[in-house]
Amino acid sequence: MGDSKYEYKVDPRLPLVQDADLQDKIVLLRVDHNVVKKGKILDQYRIDCTLATLYNIAERGGRPILMTHVNRPYDKKTKTLKCDPNDAVDAVVTYLQRKLRIKFAVPNFQPRGDKGILDIDTSINHLIHDLRERRIGGIYLPNTRWFAGEEDKGEQMQRFVVQLAGLADCYVNDAFGSWQPHATTFHITKLLPSYAGLLMQSELEHVSEILRPSRPFVSIVAGSKYDTKIGPLSKIYETVDHLLLGGVVYNAYLCAKYGVKIKGVDDSDVELAKGLVKQDEQAKKLVELPYLVESDTLDGRKEGQYRTISTADFKPGHSYGYILDTDPKSFEVPEVARALSEAKTIFVNAVMGFTPFFFEGTKKMDEVIDSNTGAQKYYGGGDTLQELKSLNPGLYHAAIDNSKYYLFTGGGTVLTVIEKNDPYGLEPVKALMDNAVAFGTPTRASLRSGEANGHNLPNLKVPPTSTYYASLFESPRVSKTPPSSGANGPVFTRMDSGIKSYDTAAF
Numbered sequence: 001m002g003d004s005k006y007e008y009k010v011d012p013r014l015p016l017v018q019d020a021d022l023q024d025k026i027v028l029l030r031v032d033h034n035v036v037k038k039g040k041i042l043d044q045y046r047i048d049c050t051l052a053t054l055y056n057i058a059e060r061g062g063r064p065i066l067m068t069h070v071n072r073p074y075d076k077k078t079k080t081l082k083c084d085p086n087d088a089v090d091a092v093v094t095y096l097q098r099k100l101r102i103k104f105a106v107p108n109f110q111p112r113g114d115k116g117i118l119d120i121d122t123s124i125n126h127l128i129h130d131l132r133e134r135r136i137g138g139i140y141l142p143n144t145r146w147f148a149g150e151e152d153k154g155e156q157m158q159r160f161v162v163q164l165a166g167l168a169d170c171y172v173n174d175a176f177g178s179w180q181p182h183a184t185t186f187h188i189t190k191l192l193p194s195y196a197g198l199l200m201q202s203e204l205e206h207v208s209e210i211l212r213p214s215r216p217f218v219s220i221v222a223g224s225k226y227d228t229k230i231g232p233l234s235k236i237y238e239t240v241d242h243l244l245l246g247g248v249v250y251n252a253y254l255c256a257k258y259g260v261k262i263k264g265v266d267d268s269d270v271e272l273a274k275g276l277v278k279q280d281e282q283a284k285k286l287v288e289l290p291y292l293v294e295s296d297t298l299d300g301r302k303e304g305q306y307r308t309i310s311t312a313d314f315k316p317g318h319s320y321g322y323i324l325d326t327d328p329k330s331f332e333v334p335e336v337a338r339a340l341s342e343a344k345t346i347f348v349n350a351v352m353g354f355t356p357f358f359f360e361g362t363k364k365m366d367e368v369i370d371s372n373t374g375a376q377k378y379y380g381g382g383d384t385l386q387e388l389k390s391l392n393p394g395l396y397h398a399a400i401d402n403s404k405y406y407l408f409t410g411g412g413t414v415l416t417v418i419e420k421n422d423p424y425g426l427e428p429v430k431a432l433m434d435n436a437v438a439f440g441t442p443t444r445a446s447l448r449s450g451e452a453n454g455h456n457l458p459n460l461k462v463p464p465t466s467t468y469y470a471s472l473f474e475s476p477r478v479s480k481t482p483p484s485s486g487a488n489g490p491v492f493t494r495m496d497s498g499i500k501s502y503d504t505a506a507f
């Protein structure tokens with residue numbers, strides 16, 4: 001165990017990376033480095049936050065294989081997966097190499113048409129060898145969402161997870177921002193001993209604070225990910241004293257509340273938003289930002305083609321163009337100003353406008369929040385942090401070292417925690433705790449009670465030894481009989497790629 005001064009307050013049943021034996025182990029490390037837009041990094045914060053875990057793994061003899069998703073390359077409507085170089089991990093790898101002065105190798109797996117990458121093939125074997133021999137500092141896998149198995153729930157997922165497990169001895173999840181239960185955040189824990197990284201631990205400690213906020217508690221939710229944000233909103237509504245909305249979420253709410261039509265807002269989204277309107281009829285916690293920026297086009301900020309409108313002028317049945325920002329003067333309306341200045345806790349997952357063209361609403365929001373010096377302020381979300389940094393750089397840098405601020409690496413994750421009212425209800429986090437029980441790995445709870453896990457392992461899925469995998473990587477074409485891992489251990493079969501398979505009964 002480490003020095004408790006440097007440890008986070010987390011559920012003692014959570015298996016922690018600092019308690020894992022990592023000496024000469026290959027560690028599959030899931031991070032959320034989803035910070036690349038059009039091939040460029042907009043804000044390194046999410047990467048920097050994972051360096052402690054990376055150092056911890058390296059310091060204790062572990063050999064890391066990193067994985068992150070970048071953007072959303074799978075199109076649910078057309079069911080196609082496009083491996084666009086703009087969504088590659090290369091920019092992240094270049095940044096890490098420059099920062100750490102070590103070499104990361106990125107294997108190149110060919111996608112199959114618009115189905116994405118189907119297999120981790122044996123071309124990775126020599127890289128694993130180099131990793132073990134310390135000729136490279138790490139491997140960085142391609143964008144996890146380029147793999148057909150990442151978001152799948154059936155055979156492709158199982159195949160991908162089995163191949164991933166075949167690369168490593170254990171798994172560490174440091175991707176707090178990636179709360180969706182996908183192959184690399186969730187299913188992989190069925191096959192490898194799994195641990196929470198240091199960033200994950202820090203985020204879990206701080207997100208617990210939001211669940212018992214000093215009141216009044218104000219949440220501001222905006223942005224474009226309507227599908228994953230509208231769900232948690234009704235639960236969030238119950239926990240806050242005031243809710244402010246912006247972006248696409250607010251547009252749907254306005255259509256539902258005022259019976260207007262706003263360009264780009266789907267009828268199905270308006271239907272969903274009606275629930276929120278109904279909820280607000282009684283409690284009236286929703287503080288509306290009344291001045292909005294309407295634009296005739298999505299093609300940027302075109303002189304003469306955008307204007308400020310007011311919700312006071314909304315008439316049922318009236319159609320509007322795109323609503324692409326909140327006019328800053330919305331924050332001067334007494335009701336809005338009061339809600340933000342009297343708040344004791346503020347959570348912000350909000351980009352108010354269509355970036356990069358419309359930014360004034362977000363800039364003003366950040367400044368007004370900052371002027372409430374007494375409030376505890378929590379920001380979360382990839383774009384939310386990027387915008388805070390680019391619009392108010394001084395404020396952003398001061399916030400990083402200010403105890404009145406905490407910057408989460410995931411906004412959708414915090415919303416989900418509030419929805420579940422439990423950080424350990426996040427599926428990837430729960431999977432880590434279940435894994436500790438199944439694999440018998442030590443946790444603070446088991447160490448404290450003297451039931452050091454790992455000695456008495458009935459009904460466990462025990463992975464094969466690293467030596468076994470190493471031998472495969474060294475001579476990938478020679479078929480070997482895998483070692484028995486006990487009566488209850490997994491059954492292995494050889495796959496075409498030369499990587500071992502677990503019995504899929506684990507899923």
Ligand SMILES: Nc1ncnc2c1ncn2[C@@H]1O[C@H](COP(=O)(O)OP(=O)(O)OP(=O)(O)O)[C@@H](O)[C@H]1O
Nearest residue numbers: 223224225247324353354355381382383384411412
């Ligand atoms: N009115 C609007 N119309 C269209 N796009 C908008 C509008 N308001 C904001 N956006 C877009 O929303 C995006 C940010 O929203 P998003 O939901 O991805 O936030 P986030 O901070 O990344 O949160 P999370 O981490 O939960 O994904 C930006 O790309 C911005 O351009």
Ligand SMILES: O=C(O)[C@H](O)COP(=O)(O)O
Nearest residue numbers: 032034177178180382412
């Ligand atoms: O940027 C984010 O919000 C996280 O990386 C999660 O991305 P997702 O919502 O596409 O899963």
